[in-house]
Amino acid sequence: MKDLLRTEHLSRADVELLLATAADFAKNPLRSNTALSNKSVAIYMTKPSTRTRLASETAVAHLGGTPIFIRGDELQLGRGETIADTARIISGYCDALLIRTFAQADVDELGAHATIPVINGLTDDDHPTQLLADWVTIRENFGEDVKGRKFVYLGDGNNMTHAWLIMGAIMGAHVVAATPDGKWAPDPTVVAKAKEIAAMSGATVEVTNDPEAAAKGASVLYTDVWMSMGDPEAERAEKTKALTPFAITENLMKLTEKDSIFMHCLPAHRGEEVEASVIDGPKSVIWREAYHRRTTIQALFYHLTRGELKGN
Numbered sequence: 051m052k053d054l055l056r057t058e059h060l061s062r063a064d065v066e067l068l069l070a071t072a073a074d075f076a077k078n079p080l081r082s083n084t085a086l087s088n089k090s091v092a093i094y095m096t097k098p099s100t101r102t103r104l105a106s107e108t109a110v111a112h113l114g115g116t117p118i119f120i121r122g123d124e125l126q127l128g129r130g131e132t133i134a135d136t137a138r139i140i141s142g143y144c145d146a147l148l149i150r151t152f153a154q155a156d157v158d159e160l161g162a163h164a165t166i167p168v169i170n171g172l173t174d175d176d177h178p179t180q181l182l183a184d185w186v187t188i189r190e191n192f193g194e195d196v197k198g199r200k201f202v203y204l205g206d207g208n209n210m211t212h213a214w215l216i217m218g219a220i221m222g223a224h225v226v227a228a229t230p231d232g233k234w235a236p237d238p239t240v241v242a243k244a245k246e247i248a249a250m251s252g253a254t255v256e257v258t259n260d261p262e263a264a265a266k267g268a269s270v271l272y273t274d275v276w277m278s279m280g281d282p283e284a285e286r287a288e289k290t291k292a293l294t295p296f297a298i299t300e301n302l303m304k305l306t307e308k309d310s311i312f313m314h315c316l317p318a319h320r321g322e323e324v325e326a327s328v329i330d331g332p333k334s335v336i337w338r339e340a341y342h343r344r345t346t347i348q349a350l351f352y353h354l355t356r357g358e359l360k361g362n
Contacts, residue, residue, distance in 0.1 A: 051361035053161040053168040054350060056154070057178040057216040058243055061362040062251065065185065065220060068359075071349035072186045072342060079112045079345075085352055086115025089145040095171070096122030096151040097279050101316060101343045102171045102179065106148050109348035118144065122151070137163035146355055148347070152280055167354035169347070174280065175237075177209045180315050181217040182346035184272070187339040191311055192269060199269040199307075202226040204261055204296040205323055206289075207236035210274045210315055215240065215255055219247035224254040228264035230292040261296045265305040272313040273298050273323045290322070298324045303333060311335045 051059065060068075074081055091110045095103060103119065110117040127136055137160045140147055147164060149157055150171035161168040170178055192199060203214045207229040215236065218225025225244075229235050236257065244255045258264050265271060276293045277286060298312065312324070312334045320326040329336060353359050 051359040052354070052357075053164075053170075054178055054354065054359070055157055055161045055168065055170050056176050057181055057213045057220075058247065059361050060178070060217075060220060061360055062220055062222070064359045064361065065182070065217070067353060068182055068346060068349045069186050069189060071352060072182065072345040073189070075112070075345040075348045076186070076342065079348070082113055082352055084114045086110060086113040086145065086355065089114075089355075090116045090118055090143065091351065092118050092120060092140050092144040092147045093171075094120045094122075094125070094140075094147065094149045094151075097172065099150055099171075101340055102148075102150050102347075105179075105343035105347045106171065109344050109351055112344075112348055113351055115145070115351075133159045134163040136160070137168075138165075141165040146351055167351075169350055169354065171347075173209065174278075175209055175212060175240075176216075177213045177315070178217075179343065179347055179350065180210065181213045182350070183339055183342035184214075184313060184315075185217060185221065186342045186346060187311075187313065187335055188270065190338070191309075191335065196221065196223045196269075200224045200226060200267055201270040201272070202228060202264045202268040203272045203274075204228045204264060204298060204302075205273045205293055206276055206278065207234050208274060208278055210272075211236045212240040214272065215244035215257075216247065219244040219251060219253045219255055222251040222253045224256070226256040226258060226264045226268070228258050228261045228296060230296070231259055232292075234289060234292055261302065262305060265302045268306045269310050270313055271298050271303060271306060271310065272315075274315055275317065275319055276323055293323070297322065298328055300325060300327055303328055313339055316340055 154175040
C-alpha cells in the first residue's frame with residue numbers, strides 16, 4: 051500500500067498497527083526522530099487548516115524530516131499544469147506528500163501518478179486521518195474491546211459521516227449516523243460500502259433520522275460543524291433548520307451510557323451543533339482527540355515511507 055487516499059483502503063491490520071504506533075508516539079514523540087532524516091515532506095493545502103497543518107508539520111519534524119508547506123495558490127496547478135505532472139515533480143523533490151483539498155478525484159489522481167506516498171489530509175468525500183485520531187482516543191477511553199458499545203455521529207451527512215461509517219465497519223464496531231433525510235444524508239454508495247465491509251468484519255452499520263434513538267445507550271456522541279468549507283451560503287438557513295434537531299445537547303447526552311464521551315473533529319460552533327456545556331463539559335475529549343491528529347499522522351508517515359501498510 052503506497053498511499054492512504056481513502057479510509058476504505060485501510061485493512062484492520064493496518065489500523066491496528068497505526069493505532070499502536072500512534073499510542074507510542076503519544077508517550078514518546080521523538081521515539082523515531084531519525085526516520086525521515088535528510089528527507090522532505092510536501093504538505094499541500096487548498097483549504098484553510100489548523101489541526102491538519104500543525105499536526106503534519108510537527109509530525110514530520112518529530113521524525114527528523116523537513117516539512118514544506120505549500121498553499122493552493124503557490125503551485126503551477128493554478129496556471130494549468132496537470133495534476134499528473136505536479137505529482138511527478140513533487141515525487142522528484144520530496145519523500146511523501148499530504149494533501150488537503152476539495153475533490154477526492156484530485157487526491158486519487160495524485161496518488162496514481164506520484165511515486166512517493168500520498169496521504170489524504172481531507173477531501174469533500176473523506177477524512178481518514180481524523181478517524182485514526184478518533185480511534186486512538188476511543189481506545190484510550192474504552193480499551194480494545196468495543197463489543198456492546200455504540201458509536202454515534204449526529205449532523206450533516208458529510209465527509210466525516212462517510213469516514214465514521216467506514217472506519218467503524220473496519221473496526222467491527224456498532225456505528226450509527228443520525229442525519230436528516232434528503233440532500234444532507236450520507237452518500238448511499240458510501241453507506242453501501244460500509245455495510246459491505248461490516249458483513250466481513252462483524253460490524254453493525256446503522257443510518258437513522260432519529261437523534262434520540264441514536265443517542266440512547268451510546269458510548270460516543272460525535273458531531274461536526276453544519277456549514278463545511280465550500281457549502282453555499284445561500285443554503286445556511288435551510289440547512290440549519292434541518293440540522294437543529296441533531297444538535298448535541300445536555301438532554302441528548304443524558305440518553306447515553308454513564309461512561310460516554312463527546313467528540314468533535316473541530317472547529318466547533320458552540321450553540322449550533324453542540325451546546326457549550328457539552329463541549330466544555332466533563333465528558334468532552336476534544337483536546338485529546340485533536341492532539342492525536344499529530345500522533346496518527348506521524349504514524350502514517352512512519353509506516354507508509356517504510357512500506358509497512360498492506361491495504362485490503
